[in-house]
Amino acid sequence: MLFSRLVGLPVVSLAGGAELGVVRSPVLDAGSGLVTHLRIRGRLRPARKETVLAWDAVHAVGPEAVLVRSAVRSPVPPPRLDVLGRRVLTETGDERGTVLDVVFDPSTGRVLALFTTHGELPAHRLLGLGDYALVVRAV
Amino acid sequence: MHEPMTVRSLTTRPVVTLGGDAVAQVKDTVLDAGAGHVTGFTLSGRGLLSGALKRALPWPAVHSLGHDAVMIRDLRDLTPAAVVMAGGEALRSRVLGARVVTDAGTEVGTVLDVVVEGGTGGRVVGFRIAARKAFVPGSRHRRRRVYVPRGETLDVCGRTLVIPAETARRAAEDLRDLAARLGVSHAARKGPLP
Structure with missing residues (x-):
């Protein structure tokens, strides 16, 4: 799957099916070659701030949505580094x-x-x- | 050997860690007393208004001197500027403007710039020289800027560099020409990934 396809997908919680927002950017750890976090932007106006979700919380990535197990926020926010365009x-x-x-x-x-x-x-x-x-x- | 580059073009080149962070930019290059090797770089901050840094980059800490960046392994490799300056001298203080004469006594001209080898070597491979009329004959209006290979032997007496007459005869028109004479292919600027 391409990063550009992942960006913009809705993030849906498995428990209850509530939509948490859309993927803004994946966070890459170059040393290990793994996606470690997803930056998520809330969709609703008052909740339009950005949150960070650890990759461990992701249940599945489909062509239409990203399913997550829980809405736990990452305790340590990773640096704001976008790999696309770098x-x-x-x-x-x-x-x-x-x-x-x-x-x-x-x-x-x-x-x-x-x-x-x-x-x-x-x-x-x-x-x-x-x-x-x-x-x-x-x- | 790696691509040759002029020392004045190194100023403002970013200093980047292998982790991808730009930590400083090159302010000046420090050469050893015999003008044979780069011994380090003094640094300034990356911003428009940031001044000189108190810490400098010694040559052993350089991972590679590249066309677009000076790569270092770790930010902790930077040392206090006085340590780097101790063994050599900053380029502007003495080498630039120095007289160049051959061992036969002919005056070649004055040093405009120093050419160093990229990569991990840090050797001085030549000089860019504002040549005297007698050294480069031709039209009065022609710009007499030539590149002279450093050669194996070079004597430094005060502000005068003495090069063998034979290497002075191998003066080149430009960097590409000098690289060819030194037996290096001047790397193509654009191209596929190596």
Whole structure:
């Protein structure tokens, strides 16, 4: 599944079927290559603030909605880093375009590959994601 | 060998950790006394109005000197600026504007910039020189800016650099030309992922 497909999906609680909001952005841990959290934006006007949900609370990711077991908020909010559109830098210090999209396995949250403006990157080349760039291993 | 780059182009290049965070930018480059190696960088903050930082980047802490960023492993590798400055001197203080003469006694010109090798080596590989008329003959109106390889031997006497006459004859028109003479392919700026 693509990150761009995940963004905008409604997040529905298994208990009661209440809609918690829509996915704003997935949070990626570049070191482990896993999606660790989902940033969720409330849909209703008074509740339009952003919340963070740990990936462990996700029951299933479908084409139409994300089902979550409980509405527990993550105790430690992850840094506000969006991987989509981020600059790609090799560990040798050369720029290699920007991230267009990320392919991940919706059942495990594992990142499989990245699409960049300079081509496709396998997930094992990820080194770190920071405020300046996504750093990838040079081959 | 890696891509050659001029030291003046390094100023304002971001200093980025392998975790992807930009922690500073290069203010000036510090060279050793013999102008043979980069020994470190002094740093300034990333913002428009942020000034010089008290901490500097010693060369051993550099993971790679790249075309678009100076990569470091960890923010903790930065050391107090005085330590980095102790062994060498900042580029602007002495090397820029220094006279270049050959060991045969011909005056070549004055140093405009220093060319260093990227990657992990940090070697000085050449100089950009405002050449004297006699050294580069031709039209009066031609810009006489040439790149001269550093060579293996270089004597530094005060503000004068002495290069072998033979390397002075291998002066190049531009960086790409210099890279070719040194036996490196000047990396293409754009292209697929390596």
